[in-house]
Amino acid sequence: MTQGPDPTPIERWLARALGDDAPRHFGTGWISGVLAVFLGATALGAVIVLHFPDWLTSAELRARYPLPLVRTLIGLVIGFAFLASCLNLLLRRRKALGLAGLALTLAAVILGGTEVEIRGDFTRPYHFGLDWFLLNLLVFALVFVPLERAFPLHPGQRTLRAGWTTDLAYFFVSHVGIQLLAFLSLWPAAALTPWLGLGQVATRIASQPVWLQVLELMLLTDLVQYWVHRAFHRLPRLWRFHAIHHSSREMDWLAGSRLHLVDVVVTRALVVVPAFVLGFAEPALYAWLIVIALHAVFNHVNLRFRLRFLEHWLVTPRFHHWHHAVTPPDRNFAVHFPWLDRLFGTHYLPEGRWPEELGIRGHPVPDGFGAQFVYPLRRG
Ligand SMILES: [Zn+2]
Ligand SMILES: [Zn+2]
Incomplete structure (x- = not known):
């Protein structure tokens, strides 16, 4: 691996605020x-x-x-947060993290903890997916952080690597803004469906077993995604948006979240058209959404598993890490099925190797969510 990216201003501020250069290995109170x-x-x-x-x-x-x-889950999180705070206060000389953890936990308890009564105007048309953000962050972090510590592809890479605050901001926006993003991504499909009138065909498709519909959805959408993705690489105007995703120089489970909102909306809008027009059943659509979200996270993980038995048929982290390699560029566009790249002549998976350097040659994209949002909109 080459030198990683510079820390963002928030990361520099965090490092200064903590003012702590003591060792961070297990048993030091850092974790x-x-x-x-x-x-x-x-x-x-x-x-x-x-x-x-x-x-x-x-x-x-x-x-x-x-x-x-x-x-119960919130109660458990409060309990473990309290325990972790105490452990930090006992083990570490600089106690900023433990005190901050304790303050947050106490605030959660004082505000009602697990006993808060549920009230609200549920007819309200607008909402934010803070629940979706917290739930996904908790589950993904608890699954992937220990795995990436235990079996890292790049052992020197920290969990709180440079750029993690940028990626967390993407993760936050894409989850909290779930309603707006879903609306923007679905309206072309919703507008097209009645026009195409595939009534009979749609009924037949929806009556298939759910697992078969999910497989068909993966095939169909990956085929569309392949060409949309390739266009994002080929056309300079589009590449400036997609370059954000490729600006990651260190990959892990969170890195896949780094996608410009225009990239997300355009890709999703085009990909879901066949899914909706063909009338797949709702359980199949939900299952497919889960599969696609999990596969996208999985493809970016910092895990050294090769999964040789899968590599031929299913996209693995090694396949997608080559998509993010500085050289050769423009390979491995599929997100589910690598044989699409074999079919269209863009497959690249040298036996047993992982890429040396990730990102874009010259690393032209700035760090930080705001700077990356305006980057493709600027002239030149
Ligand atoms: Zn790409
Ligand atoms: Zn990626």
Whole structure:
């Protein structure tokens, strides 16, 4: 690996605020400190969601929540945040993380903890997916961070690597803004569906077994995605938007979130047209959405597993890391099926090797969410 990117201003400020250059390995109180802040902030966020469920939960999810289980989960997060804070305070000389974790946890408890009564105007048409953000962040972080520590592809890469705050901002915006993004991505498909009138065909498609519909959806959408993705690489105007995704120089489970909003909306809008026009059943569409989200995270992980038995048929991290390689550029466009690249002549997967350097030659894209948002809109 070459030298990583410079830290963003927020990361520099965090490092200064913590003022702590003591070792960070297991047993030094660093891990418990980071965990304390992470769990404390998650707990506080969850309690705020309980206070304003009509504003801060997505309508599709709120109808499906088993509330007793959600309350138990919040209780567990509060408990572990408290334990992690205490551990940090005991183990580390600089106690900023432990104190911050403790303050966040106490705020969550004082604001009602798991006991907050659910009230709100649920007829409200607009909402933010703070619940979706917290839930996904918690699950993905708890699954992938320990795995990436235990089996790293790049052992020198830190969990809080340079650029993590940028990627977290993308993760936040894409989850909290789920309603707006879904609306923007779905309206072309919604507008086209009645015009095409595939009534009979649609009924037949929707009556197939769900697993078969999911497989068909993956095939169909990956085919569309392949060409849209290739266009984003080929056409200079589009490349400036997609370059944001390729600006990551260190990859992990969070790096895949780095996508310019124009890239997200255009790609999704074009990809979902066949999915909706052909009339796939709702359970299949939901299952496919889960598959696509998990596969996108999985493709970017910092894990050294090669998964040789899968490589031929399914996109693996090694295949997608080559998509992010500085050289050769413009390879491996598929997100599910690598044989699409073999079919169209863009496949690149040298036996047993991983790319040396990730990103774009010369690394032209600035760091930070705001700077990256305006980057493609600037002239020249
Ligand atoms: Zn790409
Ligand atoms: Zn990627």
